[in-house]
Amino acid sequence: MKRSLTQLDIQENGIDDKSGGWLSCFPENFTSLEVLNFANLNTDVNFDALEKLVSRCKSLKVLKVNKSVSLENLQRLLVCAPRLTELGTGSFMPELTGRQYAELETAFNQCKNLNTLSGLWEATALYLPVLYPICSNLTFLNLSYTFLQSLELASLLRQCPRLKRLWVLDTVGDKGLEAVGSNCPLLEELRVFPADPFDEEIIHGVTEAGLVAVSYGCRRLHYVLYFCRQMTNAAVATIVQNCPDFTHFRLCIMNPGQPDYLTNEPMDEAFGAVVRTCTKLQRLSVSGLLTDLTFKYIGQYAKNLETLSVAFAGSSDRGMQCVLEGCTKLRKLEIRDCPFGNVALLSGLEKYESMRSLWMSACNVTMNGCRLLAREMPRLNVEVMKEDGSDDTQADKVYVYRSVAGPRRDAPPCVLTLSGL
Amino acid sequence: MQGGFFGGGSGGSLCMSTVSMEDNVVMSSEDSSSPDEGELELGLGLSLGGAAGFKGSGPRGCQQYARILTAKDLPSKVSVSSSSSTTSSSSTLSRAIATAGTKRTADSVAASNGVASQVVGWPPIRSHRMHIMVNQAKSQVTEEFSSMNKRKNAVEEKVGNKNINTDNTKARTSLFVKVNMDGTLIGRKVDLNAHGCYETLAQALENMFLRTTTTVNMTRLSTPEHKNMIDAKRHSQLLGGSSEFVLTYEDKDGDWMLVGDVPWGMFTTSVKRLRIMRTSEATGLGK
Numbered sequence: 001m002k003r004s005l006t007q008l009d010i011q012e013n014g015i016d017d018k019s020g021g022w023l024s025c026f027p028e029n030f031t032s033l034e035v036l037n038f039a040n041l042n043t044d045v046n047f048d049a050l051e052k053l054v055s056r057c058k059s060l061k062v063l064k065v066n067k068s069v070s071l072e073n074l075q076r077l078l079v080c081a082p083r084l085t086e087l088g089t090g091s092f093m094p095e096l097t098g099r100q101y102a103e104l105e106t107a108f109n110q111c112k113n114l115n116t117l118s119g120l121w122e123a124t125a126l127y128l129p130v131l132y133p134i135c136s137n138l139t140f141l142n143l144s145y146t147f148l149q150s151l152e153l154a155s156l157l158r159q160c161p162r163l164k165r166l167w168v169l170d171t172v173g174d175k176g177l178e179a180v181g182s183n184c185p186l187l188e189e190l191r192v193f194p195a196d197p198f199d200e201e202i203i204h205g206v207t208e209a210g211l212v213a214v215s216y217g218c219r220r221l222h223y224v225l226y227f228c229r230q231m232t233n234a235a236v237a238t239i240v241q242n243c244p245d246f247t248h249f250r251l252c253i254m255n256p257g258q259p260d261y262l263t264n265e266p267m268d269e270a271f272g273a274v275v276r277t278c279t280k281l282q283r284l285s286v287s288g289l290l291t292d293l294t295f296k297y298i299g300q301y302a303k304n305l306e307t308l309s310v311a312f313a314g315s316s317d318r319g320m321q322c323v324l325e326g327c328t329k330l331r332k333l334e335i336r337d338c339p340f341g342n343v344a345l346l347s348g349l350e351k352y353e354s355m356r357s358l359w360m361s362a363c364n365v366t367m368n369g370c371r372l373l374a375r376e377m378p379r380l381n382v383e384v385m386k387e388d389g390s391d392d393t394q395a396d397k398v399y400v401y402r403s404v405a406g407p408r409r410d411a412p413p414c415v416l417t418l419s420g421l
Numbered sequence: 422m423q424g425g426f427f428g429g430g431s432g433g434s435l436c437m438s439t440v441s442m443e444d445n446v447v448m449s450s451e452d453s454s455s456p457d458e459g460e461l462e463l464g465l466g467l468s469l470g471g472a473a474g475f476k477g478s479g480p481r482g483c484q485q486y487a488r489i490l491t492a493k494d495l496p497s498k499v500s501v502s503s504s505s506s507t508t509s510s511s512s513t514l515s516r517a518i519a520t521a522g523t524k525r526t527a528d529s530v531a532a533s534n535g536v537a538s539q540v541v542g543w544p545p546i547r548s549h550r551m552h553i554m555v556n557q558a559k560s561q562v563t564e565e566f567s568s569m570n571k572r573k574n575a576v577e578e579k580v581g582n583k584n585i586n587t588d589n590t591k592a593r594t595s596l597f598v599k600v601n602m603d604g605t606l607i608g609r610k611v612d613l614n615a616h617g618c619y620e621t622l623a624q625a626l627e628n629m630f631l632r633t634t635t636t637v638n639m640t641r642l643s644t645p646e647h648k649n650m651i652d653a654k655r656h657s658q659l660l661g662g663s664s665e666f667v668l669t670y671e672d673k674d675g676d677w678m679l680v681g682d683v684p685w686g687m688f689t690t691s692v693k694r695l696r697i698m699r700t701s702e703a704t705g706l707g708k
Contacts, residue, residue: 040549094684126684144550197544197551227544254544311543336542 006059007035023049033057037064039088039119044068055080064088067121071096071104078107087111089119092146094126101130109133118142118167125152135159142167144193150175157183165189170205170227177210181217189223190214197227197254208235215242222280223248230261231288236270246278250285256312256337259289266290272297275305285309295319299326307332320344324351334359342369345398349373352380357401365395373400374418381407382418596689602630602697603666613689619681623668630697667703670695 023046026033033053038045045068054060060081069077069090078084096104114134123146138160143153144167153168153176163184168176170192180187192206208231215221221243231253240246251270259266267288275281275297282304286294290313298305299322306329314320320340323333324347333355341364352358367384374382385397407417596613609629616622668680672691680688680695 093686095687124684193546193550194544197546227546252544256540256543309545311545337540 005030006032008033009035009037010041021046021049023053026053028056031056031058034059035062036060037062037088038066039064041066041068047073051076051080058083060084062086062116064118065090067091067119071127072100075100075104075107078104078111082107082110083113084111085113086116086140087114087118088142089117090121092120092123092127094124096127101127105130105133112137114138116140116142120146122146123148125149125155128152128156131156132159136162138163140165144169144191147171147195148176149173150179154179154183160184161186163187165223167191167193169193169195171195172206173204174206174210174213177206178213181213181215184218186220187214187218188220190218190221191223191225192227193225194227194254205229208232211235212238215239219243220245222246225250225252227252227254229254230258231267231270232260232262233265233267233269233273234260234262236267237273240274240277244277245280246274247280248283249274249278249281250283250309251287252285253287256287257289258287266293268293268297272301275301279304281305283307286313287311289313291315292319292322295322299323302327304329306330308334310335310338312337314338314340317341317344317347321347324348331356333357335361335363337362339364341365342372345369346373346376349376352377352400353402355402357399359397359399361397363398365398366393367395368393370395370398370418379403383408383411384416384418385414386416598692598694600626600629600695600697603699603702605630611695613692618685619688626668626695626697667698667700668695669698669703
């Protein structure tokens with residue numbers, strides 16, 4: 001065990017720990033931990049071991065626990081670690097007695113340095129006030145696992161004037177986003193996730209109105225990830241007019257190929273407005289009904305664009321070509337379910353070596369097209385993944401990236417590496 | 422390869438279990454026949470919501486009718502949220518990923534629910550986020566069900582966040598408790614699991630005990646003359662000179678407690694029966 005381990009962050013891994021005893025593996029004299037993040041661990045942890053670890057690691061600044069840690073136990077952890085700057089709570093289910101609630105409130109009150117808060121699983125409005133003492137210093141609030149309604153969010157946000165980053169579920173609705181606009185003038189990043197992504201029957205969630213409201217109140221917004229069920233060209237134009245400094249604009253209209261719901265037109269003009277207005281744009285994700293015109297705009301204006309994600313869009317090869325020709329700084333291009341074929345693929349021959357990667361799935365690219373690419377560009381790895389039952393000539397999923405190490409040797413059997421031969 | 426679409430995981434790695442449930446909570450008041458207590462023609466409003474004016478001050482001025490008091494009206498450290506429980510937002514829970522009718526296959530696929538064929542890997546959300554949101558939504562709705570199961574097993578534990586297997590969620594178990602009202606000979610029973618929060622329970626009790634068909638019909642009339650008629654009737658029907666009631670319950674320990682202090686889930690695990698008590702008899706609660 002590294003005696004000087006300072007960071008243990010297993011956040012992004014979908015780990016299923018069978019034994020549950022990993023926390024006890026830290027030896028007694030291990031005190032150097034500064035970051036401990038096991039928020040996405042699916043199993044229970046030994047709380048005693050956790051509490052002891054947190055107690056003796058006096059430099060601990062970041063603690064993000066998983067759902068197995070109850071509110072009652074959270075209080076004990078906070079008491080041990082009042083110098084935390086980032087906290088991910090465990091379950092926030094309201095199950096405390098009056099006295100326990102008061103103790104939790106006191107514990108939060110002691111944490112003067114908290115600027116980041118996440119977790120909050122099963123939190124309801126009932127217990128959110130316990131967070132109020134720390135809200136005024138919060139710069140990042142992650143409520144994306146909390147089913148809050150608009151009024152509940154509004155009450156909380158009134159306490160958070162310094163917020164710069166906010167992640168929420170779309171249960172807060174447009175009204176909740178209005179509250180964001182009203183209460184968080186310093187906001188730079190907003191992510192709105194769908195609570196019920198597959199719901200097609202009942203319309204709820206957020207609409208264009210919510211993001212428009214945010215854009216009026218949060219002029220410093222430069223990062224948005226927005227899942228919605230309806231959008232208009234006009235709304236997007238307004239949004240970028242209010243917030244021209246977008247560096248990351250990721251809009252996901254959840255129904256594939258959906259037009260502007262008011263005019264029934266494609267969403268070309270929306271993204272045209274984005275790339276024309278937001279000159280600093282580095283990352284763009286498009287959605288809705290889009291013709292080649294969108295890509296013409298992107299190629300023409302998005303000169304700083306590095307990452308582009310496209311799905312269910314475009315009319316012909318010309319679309320992809322425009323992007324490859326025009327976006328000089330393009331590094332990552334990922335495309336699915338678009339009518340781009342070999343002509344488009346091969347138009348980027350010269351380009352792919354300057355890019356990190358290209359991903360194309362469910363497009364019109366064929367095995368022959370991929371073989372040609374591999375032959376012409378030996379320094380590219382061209383990998384194809386075929387699907388069961390698909391026709392032999394189709395290249396269902398294609399992944400292209402530059403490599404000086406040659407083709408990978410650890411590819412699973414489903415991955416075909418096309419060599420330049 | 423890393424990243425994936427938008428914010429999502431790599432295409433095709435979504436996994437959702439099928440949860441099919443009856444729709445939302447059913448108001449027991451829909452089933453209940455109108456009460457026999459003909460003498461009670463007043464409509465009383467059980468108030469648990471966050472309507473302005475209720476806190477601290479007397480309830481009388483806020484409504485045309487007298488009210489059953491609950492914890493909300495009395496000073497307490499932890500205020501009851503005025504919003505409806507989040508269970509109402511998770512009514513649309515029957516979801517599944519359909520096998521894509523297209524040439525794509527999924528890494529893990531659940532049975533189609535037949536409503537719509539959905540595309541694999543779309544919307545582009547990381548799979549761990551999907552798992553967490555789906556499981557949490559499921560568990561928040563099934564919290565009430567689990568409380569019934571735990572009660573049956575006579576286990577004293579806090580309402581947990583255990584994911585209940587889909588068999589349980591398909592058939593909602595009932596939690597009928599007796600309700601008596603002071604001055605009323607015949608008691609009623611109400612199914613607590615038909616409610617996800619205090620508000621709907623209060624409404625159901627109100628409908629059961631404090632509204633006759635006559636009064637209900639009359640309240641539908643919106644003209645001022647009719648409202649005066651109702652008021653007149655009310656005044657003449659007052660019992661014992663008091664029109665204020667308190668909703669209380671007997672808990673596992675045999676103590677009589679004010680309804681509304683604790684979270685709903687905790688309440689349903691500890692309640693044995695309900696009593697609509699006259700405030701004058703409820704010592705220590707004051708008016």
